[in-house]
Amino acid sequence: MKGDCDVVNVPICFISNHEGFDGSIKNFTRDFVVTELDINGLLVTKPTAILDVFPRISNAISPCTGRNREPVPEFKSNSISATQDTDVPVDDKSRDVTSPSLDNFDLKVILGQLVSEELEQFVVTLKDESGLRGDEVEKLVNQDLSLGSFPDKHHRACVHRAVRHNFPFLMTVTIQPEIRVRGDPDYRELSRLVTEMEAEDFFRFINAKEQGSSYTFRPDHDKEHRTAVHHFLSRRFGKLVETKSFCEQGETAISVRLRERGRPKKRKAEDCKKEEVYTAFTLCKENLETLEAISYMAATLGVLPSDFTYCGIKDKRAITYQSMVVKKVSPQRLKEKTAEFEKRGMRLSHVRSVSEPLRLGQLQGNHFDLVVRDLRPHKASDTHPSGPDTPSHLAVLVQQAVENVKARGFVNYYGPQRFGTGQNVRSDQVGLALLKEDMVSAVHLFFTPEEGDDPQSRAKRHFLQTGDAKESLALMPLSKARERLMLRALHRYGTGADGCAQAWLSLPHGMRVFSLHAYCSRVWNEAVAHRLSSLGHLVRQGDLVWVQDHQGGTVDSNLPQIHVVTSEEEKDGVYTLEQVVLPMPGNTVRYPGNAMGTWYKERLASDGLENCPFRVSALKLNLPGCYRPLLACPRNLTYRLQGPTTGDGGREGGAASYSGEAKSEEKPNCTSSKMKQDADSLTLTLNFDLESSCYATVCLREIMKCDP
Known part of the structure; x- marks a missing residue:
């Protein structure tokens, strides 16, 4: 294992000690083919994988770890009592509450007597700022209160609506299935410009979202003050409302009305489901970023990029196949645009109607077909000892390297594409x-x-x-x-x-959240490199490991299922390095109980994040964090060597077998002399599966012991 770490890109720490070899990847785009594996582990290009798997799935894969989740309950009614026989825990605060109508604003009915009283006391505390210093007021404003867990979506909607109607100066936030309340900073800002009564009435008007309705503030003769109010409303609610000043009987006032294209009045879930159109398809893209492909398709179809859902982002410099769902576009209309998409290196297949969108992580992983060309031994160095420069010697190096990684896996770094x-x-x-x-x-x-x-x-x-x-x-x-x-x-x-x-x-x-995840991924990469270089390859006291259930399966990555290794367990060797996980920074994770816990604190502090809540309220972003296995292991790994001495006559560079749709007319990223060199050298074809969020380039680097 190398201990030298390049924290700018991906640290250079290996888990195996074989010699490795040099080679080149992605000489041709077709040398790197990625095919998504659906939740059943089937290639999305296979006909058997094109069944409608988009309704609620009870065995989804965690986007961070690839571990199986607990089954998600199906609700048979709008009453929260329908969840009592499921395995999902319901907060004690909401156990005896039934889900009422959206027209009911009685908090005692919606929340129950106990929680309703807690909320009223919270409001009294929040309103009482008299005699407090500036820092104390700021601390008070940032306080929040949990109203409990509400697994039923309809019930959550009732809670949001009723709380904001009764207390318009509060904002409600869902951290599924929990709802929390805190003071609304927009209300505080508006209440400094107008009276509190006007601010409350305005926020009730905003929360009701009744089409055709309007609200008028009291007359105001101060033009500069009216301008300040206009600017605030435009900045905070410009997409929802439009404002104007009008004069009537010598009095000038500001009138606000909902835009015609504003958010419509909230409809019943069953009505929304009937009206929404979802179309699923398999996207094959070549030399394109996933988000770039989505942006082009959205512009062509006249919809928003957010109307597309997918399971994960795929490589740019590759041919990739992945499932996607687009909202508000019929299958027929999508098929009509396929010719335009093909001009941009995108091919659509298996277009069909489905019942709901995809979710990030709703896949079992990815299948990779890779070709490494121009294989050669590493140049002689302390790290890579010299050996006979013959094809047979090189074949031995390749076999040792692939078999090592097949047996031991690789350090589960985030790949360089994670960082742009x-x-x-x-x-x-x-x-x-x-x-x-x-x-x-x-x-x-x-x-x-x-x-x-x-x-x-x-x-x-x-x-x-x-x-x-x-x-x-x-x-x-x-x-x-x-x-x-x-x-x-x-x-x-x-x-x-x-x-x-x-x-x-x-x-x-x-x-929006991509850059935040990139930062947390960089910290994780540095953490795993430090863990291996400082604590070695054995499980140590204070390490975090997955807890196994009685059937031998790994449970979900929530905090209660993470176990801290004790000194006795370290001594007895109860756990292996394959079971060790490290946390991605966030506001719900537990950090290791050994030197790594201190390392995380110091690392975040070095970037000025010692007290970071991992929430960016201004951008509506929350980073709960998760746990990622220290090691990953390729599944179904096969490999094939082709070249002068392999015995199969393979002097053409060893083209691998790909799905029939991935026919590329691209020019190779190499010169004619380079192509001739490929013909005279060994070529390695690799085929394997990885869990979601694992990187084939990182696996390949462990095999080759260099950046491919």
């Missing part, structure tokens, strides 16, 4: 700025250009130099959907802190 392709600024740096809620710095980092004079870099450079979002938008290529969305928002809301926050909010949730 930028050389000047990486996604994890943007994520760190967002966690610090420094929206302006995060925007500037996001728009930091790369070297060169390509259109995207010119547009970014212009924005940083001039601050003119409108001109920069005109320069930004149409294919750069994320950059264009943010520039539009910056033009509308300005480039100050609030405007930058609105720019991030303009992105779909998956794009």
Whole structure:
């Protein structure tokens, strides 16, 4: 194992001690083929995998760890009592409560007597700021209260609606299935501009969302004050309402009405289900990022990027197959656009209607077909001893390497694609700025250009130099959907802190949270490298391991199922390194009880995150964290060597067998002399499966003992 760690990219720490070899990957796009495995473990390109698996699945895979989750209960009615016979625990605060109508605002009926009284006491405490210092007021404002767990979606909607109706100065947040309440900062800001009664009435008007309704503030003769109110309402509710000042009988007042295209009045769940149209398909893309492909399809179909759902993001420099679902588009309309998509390197197949969208992590993993060309021994060094430079010797090196990883697995790092392709600024740096809620710095980092004079870099450079979002938008290529969305928002809301926050909010949730996950992934990579280099390959006291159930299966990754290794268990060797997990930073995880726990605290503190809540309320983002196994192991691994001495006449570079749809006309990323060199050298074909969120490039690096 190497202990030298490059914290900028992926640390260089291995679990096996074989010699490895050199080679090149992705000379051709078809050298790297990724095919998603559905929740049943079937390739999404296979006809047997095209059954409608999109209704609620009870054996989904955790997006962070690939471990099986507990079954998700099906609700047979809108009453929360329907959950009493399931395995999902229901908070004691809501056990004796039945789910009422959305028109019922009686909190004692909705929450129960005990919780209703707790909420009223919380409100009294929140309202009483007299005699408090500024820091004490701030602490009071940030307090929140749990109302309990509500597994029934209809019941949660009733709770949200009733609490906001009775206490419009509160905001309700769902951390499924729990609902928490706290003071609404928007209400506090508005109440400084108008009276508290007006602020409460306005928020009741906003929460009701009754189409055609309007609200009028009291007459106000101060034009500057009216302007401040207009700006606040536009900044906070601009997408929902429009405002204007009008004069009547010598009195000037501000009138607010809901936009016609604003959010409609909340409908019953069964009505929404009847009206929504979901179309599933298998996407084959080539040399395209997943989010870039979605942005292009959304623009072509006239829908939002957030209307597309998928199980995971796939490599750019590869041919990839994955399941997707698009909302508000019929199968027929999608099929009509397939010719346009093919021009951009996207092929759609298995188009059909389904009943609901996909979820991140709703897959069992990915299957990889890889080709490594121009195999050769490492150059002689202390790390890689020299040996006879013959094809037979090289074949032995390859066999040892592949069999080692097949038996022992590899260090489960996040791959370099997790952190973006930028050389000047990486996604994890943007994520760190967002966690610090420094929206302006995060925007500037996001728009930091790369070297060169390509259109995207010119547009970014212009924005940083001039601050003119409108001109920069005109320069930004149409294919750069994320950059264009943010520039539009910056033009509308300005480039100050609030405007930058609105720019991030303009992105779909998956794009918005990507940078934060990149930062946490970088910390995890550094943590596993430090764990292996400082504590070795044995399980130590204080390590975290999965708890096994009585049937021998691994249970879910929630906190109660994580076990801290005791000194006796370390001495007896109860657990193996394959069972050790390390936490992704978040607000619900437990950190190791040994030196690694201290390391996490010091590592986060070095980035100024010692008291980080891992929530960015301004962007509606919450990072609970999760647990990721220290090691991963390829499944169903097979390999084949082709070349001058393999005995199969394979002097053509060893093309692997792929799915029939992945026919590529691309030019190889190599010269003709390089192609001739491939013909005269050994080529390795690898086929294997990995659990979701595991990286084939990291597995390949463990095999080759170098960056492929």
